Amino acid sequence: MTNRLSWFIIFWLIAVFAFLYAPIISVVVYSFNASKLVTVWGGWSVKWYGALANDRQIIDAAILSLEIAAISSTLATILGTIAGYVLVRFPKFLGRTAFSGMVSAPLVMPEVITGLSMLLLFISMEQLIGWPQGRGFTTVIIAHVTFTLSYVAVVMRSRFLVLDLSLEEAAQDLGARPLKVFFVITLPIVLPAIISGWLLGFTISLDDLVISSFTNGPGTSTLPMVVFSKVRLGLDPKINALATIIIAIVAIGVIIATVHIRRLERQRQRDEQMAMRAIAAQA
Amino acid sequence: MxxxxxxxxxxxxxxxxxxxxxxxxxxxxxxxxxxxxxxxxxxxxxxxxxxxxxxxxxxxxxxxxxxxxxxxxxxxxxxxxxxxxxxxxxxxxxxxxxxxxTNMMFQSYALFPHMTVEQNVSFGLKQDKYPDSEIKQRVAHMLEMVQLMPFAKRKPHQLSGGQRQRVALARSLVKQxxxxxxxxxxxxxxxxxxxxxxxxxxxxxxxxxxxxxxxxxxxxxxxxxxxxxxxxxxxxxxxxxxxxxxxxxxxxxFVADFIGSVNLFEGQIIEDEQDHVLIRSDEAGGDIYIDHGISSAPGARAWVAIRPEKIRLTKQDLNEPHNCLSGVVKGIAYMGNLSIYLVQLDSGKQIKVTMPNQVRAAEFMIDWDDRVTITWHANSPVALLS
Amino acid sequence: MAATDIVRASRLPASGWLESLLSRLGISGRTLVIAIPFLWLLLYFFLPFLIVLKVSLAFIAIAQPPYTHYDAAGNFVLNIGDSYGRLVKDALYIKAYLNSLMVAAISTLLCLFIGYPFAYGMARCHRSVRNILLMLVILPFWTSFLIRVYAWIGLLKNNGLINEFLMWLGLIDSPIGMMNTNFAVYLGIVYSYLPFMILPLYANLEKMDMSLIEAATDLGCKPLKAFFLITVPLSFPGIVAGSMLVFIPAVGEYVIPELLGGPSSLMIGRILWGEFFSNRDWPTASAVAIAILLALVVPLMFYQKYQDKEMAKES
The missing domain is CATH 3.40.50.300 (P-loop containing nucleotide triphosphate hydrolases)
Incomplete structure (x- = not known):
């Protein structure tokens, strides 16, 4: 597919990327602005990073959000991997349509609805069985697991779809029982997909504002909730600094991942060349 | 074991x-x-x-x-x-x-991509909890047999197609x-x-x-x-x-057509004895004599199958009562070791004949549009009822 | 049983105990595997909707939680009149409802118009370039959504970058009011949801067989016509998927109108939030949620159908 691209398409690609990145770049640049007035340039400075480091509220909220994201993403990865596996490997069972609907619907469900419905469920459960007591850490985790599970399930589903079924059959054929096949063959092979599913779940949980706002309780303000309450009051240079840190972490993560994948790819090519040479030598 | x-x-x-x-x-x-x-x-x-x-x-x-x-x-x-x-x-x-x-060798080979050749081959034995020393010995023996010993530590993606095939074979054989x-x-x-x-x-x-x-x-x-x-x-x-x-x-x-190449003539059984059967075929434009019986009702519909390499092609005019038809050469495909002739019989039916190219430039060479006679031995065709 | 089979049976793998325990309980491993995520979703995703439906039929009460199913006389009543009645009678709700659908629909079209040529261009790039472009599209998605919306405030304000830039160019004398307008809401939604449109379109266009276009041009079709006769119809599944991924969540969007829109940017998600948190009118908030869901049933079914079709195609 090496047809030449028209100038229109090239222009369009550049324009859309500018649109996608201009706001992000402006935030990064203004995080180094000495002026308190966020949009007036007052020279370079890193003082907002210092101020951020001293803001206990933001730091505490960040730690809480990371904890919630780590726990809920781990649970969601377990459930989502199973759900993705079920969708691909069990083509027929009672309620399959309902199941696949419930797996994919949270992806698009407006967050206000998910948040409201989860909260009403927790309240009804508390009235009926006395659990969960009040709202807080547990309820936020349950809510996050439920809607991030879908993202993981979608990632895992597409991985399992391209996983050769005969690999699992071969393992069974050689004497491994189904449960063992899953842990010894299936899981190790799809591990990269599981990791990206976990990262996706982690990021989405970390980023969630609406569902956390509905399901949280006193003392469990997550980072997006704190940011939101500050942003509603207007621009805050500390938020620019925070945004820059998040963007830096993501960018570094993605660059490392890309370089790593590149290296694996090159290694693979080298291996294959080696194999080819070995054949040539044998022949 | x-x-x-x-x-x-x-x-x-x-x-x-x-x-x-x-x-x-x-x-x-x-x-x-x-x-x-x-x-x-x-x-x-x-x-x-x-x-x-x-x-x-x-x-x-x-x-x-x-x-x-x-x-x-x-x-x-x-x-x-x-x-x-x-x-x-x-x-x-x-x-x-x-x-x-039972063990199976899969079409896709289904080699476990995260395991080395050795680990792939030993997988089945490990499932049956054989002692390590026995596993080692049997895997080594198997790798020796398929000549993959030098590749024992490689992963499947580091192997060529033929090597992968041999790993799959070794893996499925090692459990005897x-x-x-x-x-x-x-x-x-x-x-x-x-x-x-x-x-x-x-x-x-x-x-x-x-x-x-x-x-x-x-x-x-x-x-x-x-x-x-x-x-x-x-x-x-x-x-x-x-x-x-x-x-x-x-x-x-079905079988005649599926395996190899065949000419089929539809016809009617006229005689069916212990030692021969005679079939009259309008499609062939003559009678076909086969030297084995098929025990059927006389008058039944039957088909005669004859392989292209069992037919002889000649420009001479032979006049025999059975197994002798004439036609015109409509096409020749030169394949090197043999040539395929497409002959249109006088009945209108087209048949295929293959002849080995025994001599390089034959004086007897048969060319396009030549009139030819085709014959075969009575034990060459098969009579089929379905 | 042959001797070797008995030997095999006595060498049960370590995971055997769990399987034998389950089979003694009459549960097959398969059932258990299906049941775990199924029950979770039934309890935490499906059941909550029934509860929302139930609460939407309650009375407001000064209590904890602030609703009751009993009327003044103490009888259990399904109260349709209060919550749903308010939605129908009060023009504010209807206006917000229709406005949300319109904003979501227009934003979806905008995303499609911007995203399609983009995805098409990406899919036609060289392989190595393609992967980098794809990464660049996904990258903003990994950074915080909230912060990306926040970034626009700095750009759109009266003394923000865009106005400053335009005034520096001399194109305008006084700042254009862009913050707290519907324009800002559209911009925010298109900006935030554009990757969701691009990704399914790209996935579809990338897989498309280029020889189809070549065949069409070979048969005398001009490139632009071939694009509309071949490429666009074949990419229809991608268009549907992308549109649903943008439209459905955009209908209930809360954060974007709250941060970028003004008081006039009425959207149903904001109304729900307000009823719930400010007015503490849970029955009305629940009724609003049900009303949003009703509008989304058809798009949700489209989306689900696409998902199933994609799966069937791949397997």
Whole structure:
């Protein structure tokens, strides 16, 4: 597919990327602005990073959000991997349509609805069985697991779809029982997909504002909730600094991942060349 | 488990002992009236088959004929809708794949991508909790046999197609299964490699004495490899026999047409005796005399199948009562070792004739639009009733 | 049973105990595997909707929680009149409802018009370039959504970058009021949801067989016509998927109108939030949620159908 691209398409690609990145770049640049007035340039400075480091509220909220994201993403990865596996490997069972609907619907469900419905469920459960007591850490985790599970399930589903079924059959054929096949063959092979599913779940949980706002309780303000309450009051240079840190972490993560994948790819090519040479030598 | 069973017979002698002709011989694998339905679709339709110890049996057929489904039922991946499968006298019903004395070599090889060659081959033995020393020894022995010892620490993606095929073979053989199932074992290899591997596969099978069932759509592969072939069509086995029987004595138009190339003439039986049958065919424009009887009702509809290489082509005018037709050469395809002639008979029917190119530039050369006479020996054609 | 089979059976793998325990309980491993995520979703995703439906039929009460199913006389009553009655009678709700659908629909179209040529261009790039572009599209998605919306405030304000830039160019004398307008809401939604449109379109266009276009041009079709006759119809599944991924969540969007829109940017998600948190009118908030769901049933079914079709195609 090496047809030449028209100038229109090239222009369009550049324009859309500018649109996608201009706001992000402006935030990064203004995080180094000495002026308190966020949009007036007052020279370079890193003082907002210092101020951020001293803001206990933001730091505490960040730690809480990371904890919630780590726990809920781990649970969601377990459930989502199973759900993705079920969708691909069990083509027929009672309620399959309902199941696949419930797996994919949270992806698009407006967050206000998910948040409201989860909260009403927790309240009804508390009235009926006395659990969960009040709202807080547990309820936020349950809510996050439920809607991030879908993202993981979608990632895992597409991985399992391209996983050769005969690999699992071969393992069974050689004497491994189904449960063992899953842990010894299936899981190790799809591990990269599981990791990206976990990262996706982690990021989405970390980023969630609406569902956390509905399901949280006193003392469990997550980072997006704190940011939101500050942003509603207007621009805050500390938020620019925070945004820059998040963007830096993501960018570094993605660059490392890309370089790593590149290296694996090159290694693979080298291996294959080696194999080819070995054949040539044998022949 | 028994040590490697050494058989003394040579590959060439394989066809000499023929347990399927011995009524007293006990079949090793018995497939009895097995049917498999997927919803309304009948994939395998009432198949019965006996396979004997040490055989290399091929299931041959086009795609969707049910051969792979039959193989998967033997491995335990599919449960028959009806019928029974016995391996070495044991009913396989309810026995899951991981407890069956069978192993399978998959079409895609299904090598575990995260394990080395050695780990792949030892996987099956580890599942049965053999002592480490025995596993090591048996894996080494197997890798030696398929000449992959130098590649033991490689991962599958570091191997060529032919090497992967050998790893898959080693992995499925190392447990000394009673029955080895091979799904298109050579399908993924290129033509040259395929021919070399065919003989290697026969050699290994003969050395280990393990019973093989091979699924293939490649008739050439089935012909070279097998002790016997089962030809499948639409879920049924239409004929079972040695490669020679299948080729020389097909029992139906389907088999005659599926294996190799054939000319078919429709006709009517005029005489059917113990030692011959005479068929009058308007399609051929003459009578066809065959030196074997087929015990049918006189006047019945029948077909005569004759292979292109069994027909002789000449410019001389022979005038014999039977097995002698005339026509015009309408096309010649020069193939090097032989030439294919397309002859339009006086009846209008087109037939194919192959002749070896024995001499380089023949004085007898037959050219386009030449009038020719075609003849064949009375034992060459086969009369078919279906 | 042959001797070797008995030997095999006595060598049960370590995971065997769990399987035998389950089979003694009459549960197959398969059932258990299906049941775990199934029950979770039934309890935490499906059941909550029934509760929302139930609460939407309650009375407001000064209590904890602030609703009751009993009327003044103490009888259990399904109260349709209060919550749903308010939605129908009060023009504010209807206006917000219709406005949300319109904003979501227009934003979806905008995303499609911007995203399609983009995805098409990406799919036609060289392989190595393609992967980098794909990464660049996904990258913003990994950074915080909230912060990306926040970034626009700095750009759109009266003394923000865009106005400053335009005034520096001399194109305008006084700042254009862009913050707290519907324009800002559209911009925010298109900006935030554009990757969701691009990704399914790209996935579809990338897989498309280029020889189809070549065949069409070979048969005398002009490139632009071939694009509309071949490429666009074949990419229809991608268009549907992308549109649903943008439209459905955009209908209930809360954060974007709250931060970028003004008081006049009425959207139903904001109304729900307000009823719930400010007015503490849970029955009305629940009724609003049900009303949003009703509008989304058809798009949700489209989306689900696409998902199933994609799966069937791949397997």
């Amino acid at each position: 028994a040590a490697v069973e050494k058989t003394t017979k040579q590959p060439q002698n394989k066809h000499v002992s023929a347990p399927w002709n011995d009524p007293k011989a006990e079949p090793y694998i018995r497939i009895e009236n097995v049917t498999k339905k997927f919803g309304e679709f009948v994939a395998v339709n009432n198949v019965s088959l006996n396979i004997y110890r040490g055989e290399l049996f091929s299931l041959l057929g086009g795609s969707g004929c049910g051969k792979t489904t039959l193989l998967r039922m033997l491995a335990g991946f599919e449960v028959p809708t009806a019928g029974k499968i016995y391996i070495d006298g044991v009913d396989m019903a309810g026995i899951p794949p991981y407890d069956r004395p 299964p009673k029955l080895l199932l091979l799904d298109e074992p050579l399908g993924a290899l290129d033509k040259k490699l395929r021919e070399a591997t065919q003989f290697e596969l026969m050699n290994i099978q003969d050395r280990l004495g393990i019973t093989f069932i091979v699924v293939t759509h490649d008739q050439e592969e089935a012909m070279t490899l097998s002790t016997r072939i089962g030809v499948m069509n639409e879920g049924q086995i239409v004929q079972t026999g040695t490669p020679q029987e299948i080729y020389e004595y097909p029992q139906s138009k």
